[in-house]
Amino acid sequence: xxxxxxxxxxxxxxxxxxxxxxxxxxxxxxxxxxxxxxxxxxxxxxxxxxxxxxxxxxxxxxxxxxxxxxxxxxxxxxxxxxxxxxxxxxxxxxxxxxxxxxxxxxxxxxxxxxxxxxxxxxxxxxxxxxxxxxxxxxxxxxxxxxxxxxxxxxxxxxxxxxxxxxxxxxxxxxxxxxxxxxxxxxxxxxxxxxxxxxxxxxxxxxxxxxxxxxxxxxxxxxxxxxxxxxxxxxxxxxxxxxxxxxxxxxxxxxxxxxxxxxxxxxxxxxxxxxxxxxxxxxxxxxxxxxxxxxxxxxxxxxxxxxxxxxxxxx
Amino acid sequence: xxxxxxxxxxxxxxxxxxxxxxxxxxxxxxxxxxxxxxxxxxxxxxxxxxxxxxxxxxxxxxxxxxxxxxxxxxxxxxxxxxxxxxxxxxxxxxxxxxxxxxxxxxxxxxxxxxxxxxxxxxxxxxxxxxxxxxxxxxxxxxxxxxxxxxxxxxxxxxxxxxxxxxxxxxxxxxxxxxxxxxxxxxxxxxxxxxxxxxxxxxxxxxxxxxxxxxxxxxxxxxxxxxxxxxxxxxxxxxxxxxxxxxxxxxxxxxxxxxxxxxxxxxxxxxxxxxxxxxxxxxxxxxxxxxxxxxxxxxxxxxxxxxxxxxxxxxxxxxxxxxxxxxxxxxxxxxxxxxxxxxxxxx
Numbered sequence: 001x002x003x004x005x006x007x008x009x010x011x012x013x014x015x016x017x018x019x020x021x022x023x024x025x026x027x028x029x030x031x032x033x034x035x036x037x038x039x040x041x042x043x044x045x046x047x048x049x050x051x052x053x054x055x056x057x058x059x060x061x062x063x064x065x066x067x068x069x070x071x072x073x074x075x076x077x078x079x080x081x082x083x084x085x086x087x088x089x090x091x092x093x094x095x096x097x098x099x100x101x102x103x104x105x106x107x108x109x110x111x112x113x114x115x116x117x118x119x120x121x122x123x124x125x126x127x128x129x130x131x132x133x134x135x136x137x138x139x140x141x142x143x144x145x146x147x148x149x150x151x152x153x154x155x156x157x158x159x160x161x162x163x164x165x166x167x168x169x170x171x172x173x174x175x176x177x178x179x180x181x182x183x184x185x186x187x188x189x190x191x192x193x194x195x196x197x198x199x200x201x202x203x204x205x206x207x208x209x210x211x212x213x214x215x216x217x218x219x220x221x222x223x224x225x226x227x228x229x230x231x232x233x234x235x236x237x238x239x240x241x242x243x244x245x246x247x248x249x250x251x252x253x254x255x256x257x258x259x260x261x262x263x264x265x266x267x268x269x270x271x272x273x274x275x276x277x278x279x280x281x282x283x284x285x286x287x288x289x290x291x292x293x294x295x296x297x298x299x300x301x302x303x304x305x306x307x308x309x310x311x312x313x314x
Numbered sequence: 315x316x317x318x319x320x321x322x323x324x325x326x327x328x329x330x331x332x333x334x335x336x337x338x339x340x341x342x343x344x345x346x347x348x349x350x351x352x353x354x355x356x357x358x359x360x361x362x363x364x365x366x367x368x369x370x371x372x373x374x375x376x377x378x379x380x381x382x383x384x385x386x387x388x389x390x391x392x393x394x395x396x397x398x399x400x401x402x403x404x405x406x407x408x409x410x411x412x413x414x415x416x417x418x419x420x421x422x423x424x425x426x427x428x429x430x431x432x433x434x435x436x437x438x439x440x441x442x443x444x445x446x447x448x449x450x451x452x453x454x455x456x457x458x459x460x461x462x463x464x465x466x467x468x469x470x471x472x473x474x475x476x477x478x479x480x481x482x483x484x485x486x487x488x489x490x491x492x493x494x495x496x497x498x499x500x501x502x503x504x505x506x507x508x509x510x511x512x513x514x515x516x517x518x519x520x521x522x523x524x525x526x527x528x529x530x531x532x533x534x535x536x537x538x539x540x541x542x543x544x545x546x547x548x549x550x551x552x553x554x555x556x557x558x559x560x561x562x563x564x565x566x567x568x569x570x571x572x573x574x575x576x577x578x579x580x581x582x583x584x585x586x587x588x589x590x591x592x593x594x595x596x597x598x599x600x601x602x603x604x605x606x607x608x609x610x611x612x613x614x615x616x617x618x619x620x621x622x623x624x625x626x627x628x629x630x631x632x633x634x635x636x637x638x639x640x641x642x643x644x645x646x647x648x649x650x651x652x653x654x655x656x657x658x659x660x
Binding site for chain 1: 428437444
């Protein structure tokens with residue numbers, strides 16, 4: 001964010017506690033001192049108000065970054081994102097564009113219970129006019145966010161509170177990553193694992209390590225990075241090659257992200273599949289507060305390993 | 315002498331010098347006539363057999379002085395306007411051709427939004443017209459954002475953010491006015507209070523019947539204006555414009571008016587009495603202004619007749635063209651969704 005704000009004076013950051021408090025999760029630490037209150041702006045608790053403010057500012061040439069303390073809170077401003085951000089371009093016959101990034105933590109953090117643990121990916125990824133991005137590493141987060149800020153379309157940028165403390169290589173030099181392009185993180189020949197965001201970092205990636213190192217299964221691991229537009233060619237080609245597929249997402253199964261991806265793969269991959277596609281998802285329950293119940297409802301490394309063994313008949 | 319003073323007062327109110335040749339005033343009258351004619355002909359086209367206008371359609375007849383008053387204050391280089399779905403009037407007043415507006419109502423490729431928006435979503439980037447929004451109150455925060463950008467970029471522009479008396483009961487109204495005042499942005503909130511949200515009278519929807527008082531608590535000027543008197547609209551809105559341009563922040567104005575037609579085309583208006591409607595007709599903003607201009611010697615019978623005839627012709631021609639215009643190419647339904655091509659590298 002700092003690099004992009006230095007690069008383009010039309011970029012500003014707005015949200016609850018982003019300025020004087022230095023960010024609810026310290027993401028924007030030091031930015032107020034660096035850019036001043038004109039460009040790093042605290043808001044009252046008015047998600048619909050400041051989300052809409054950002055959209056209005058974007059239609060006339062600014063590039064707002066709107067931070068939500070949690071994506072769960074966007075349920076009170078859904079109209080702004082779905083009706084305004086996504087539709088203005090279409091309804092105006094292409095006369096206006098909405099270059100804006102909405103970002104914040106998505107999904108199940110830790111013991112925040114049902115209201116604060118929503119996984120919103122399919123709420124937004126089903127809407128034409130929106131771009132939905134979900135990074136799984138610090139390197140990806142920076143590269144994808146920079147492209148998102150420069151993008152002329154509204155971007156839903158799904159972070160995870162649980163990944164904010166993750167450490168990883170992030171080069172100092174300038175780099176960006178493409179939107180709408182999946183990343184084949186490990187090439188393999190026996191099974192394709194598809195995931196994104198926190199599910200990639202906490203379940204799919206460590207499970208792959210176990211499967212490769214301990215079970216000797218040659219996994220092809222794909223990080224979607226962008227959920228809309230979905231990079232269908234990359235995942236279809238992979239499944240055609242490996243003939244087996246496991247999708248990992250902490251979203252729900254019914255009407256969730258994994259099910260949506262599965263539906264996209266079903267027809268083009270049907271003749272190539274040696275086993276039904278497995279969709280590893282969270283239990284169909286509100287997110288419980290209790291630590292053990294919460295852990296139990298989510299995907300896990302063990303569940304992914306078991307699913308891969310099942311589709312590879314091991 | 316008393317009459318002469320009255321005329322002087324009116325001149326002072328309209329902000330025009332006593333030497334005014336009446337050209338600007340006659341143009342305002344012409345625009346009000348044009349909007350009225352557009353709406354009444356739209357009503358005819360919508361209701362006649364073989365209906366060519368589909369969907370929801372909300373007419374502006376009776377409220378013309380508000381849109382035309384704003385247009386008189388509007389600086390096209392730097393100001394913006396955003397509105398709810400009763401948006402035909404302001405779009406025409408800001409410069410949209412009747413043909414582009416009518417073609418949009420017909421869903422044609424030549425419509426301002428290429429047939430993708432319809433009656434509720436008239437947009438014109440060229441006119442700084444940001445729509446036309448279909449969800450009641452949903453656009454109010456956007457107006458604050460446009461004004462925020464004007465302040466951020468120091469353009470000196472102001473944003474006119476219009477909505478109806480129904481919208482003030484949405485949560486976004488509260489959030490938007492508070493944000494606008496906190497950030498001191500040049501946004502002018504204008505409630506077009508026509509007394510009834512669809513079929514629910516203000517008294518049945520707002521615990522506070524004086525809607526200007528709903529602007530209390532935001533630390534900004536909040537006042538009622540006679541929305542049917544064009545000179546008053548220009549003078550009173552003008553104060554808010556000046557304030558906003560001077561960096562003194564937003565204002566909240568309730569322009570009291572009356573819509574002559576129903577909420578939308580399916581509305582039989584059973585919630586209104588004949589007497590109420592007759593009373594309202596006495597205060598038709600177009601008649602009021604016409605009389606005022608005649609009193610001031612700025613309008614002759616011939617000029618008024620010629621104007622009416624010209625406007626009628628113009629709207630007839632717009633309908634003829636819109637009718638003849640092509641529907642959009644069916645494949646164009648996939649365009650104008652995203653601005654970028656994906657995969658996207660930057």
